[in-house]
Amino acid sequence: MKLNLGYPLRHWLTSLAIGPFIAFIYETISYKVPNDALGTYFLFVTFGLVFSLPTFILYVLTFNKLLQTKMSGWTIKVVLDIVAVLGVIVTFSLIKGSMTLKASIFYSVAILISSTFFRVRQKEIEGQTSDV
Numbered sequence: 001m002k003l004n005l006g007y008p009l010r011h012w013l014t015s016l017a018i019g020p021f022i023a024f025i026y027e028t029i030s031y032k033v034p035n036d037a038l039g040t041y042f043l044f045v046t047f048g049l050v051f052s053l054p055t056f057i058l059y060v061l062t063f064n065k066l067l068q069t070k071m072s073g074w075t076i077k078v079v080l081d082i083v084a085v086l087g088v089i090v091t092f093s094l095i096k097g098s099m100t101l102k103a104s105i106f107y108s109v110a111i112l113i114s115s116t117f118f119r120v121r122q123k124e125i126e127g128q129t130s131d132v
Helices: 006-030 037-051 053-069 073-095 100-117
Strands: none
Touching (some): 006 037, 006 053, 006 073, 006 100, 037 053, 053 073, 073 100
């Protein structure tokens, strides 16, 4: 079985890019502009890539399983958003730290926002693989 990575990869990478941006906006509004905003952004993205891999793997497996059910694209997106948000919450709960709640919220909002940018393509639902 060939895994379909089109939608999951686009959604994952976009969420990883938006999450730190939401954190930056929050910090800027709440406090002040961070000293090294660009460096902090890339640090968040790098750690986000590493720590979100288990959730991404579960997300891809869930996506491919849902494609076999012939659910609508919208239903698939909702289920995947729930899986991703729960994955974020579990990951940050395991990491712990002072930013756990805020980071969980930032990345969860990023997941919901980024899922609106993309749609599950009909060819994915019909079982054809897609290009990334």
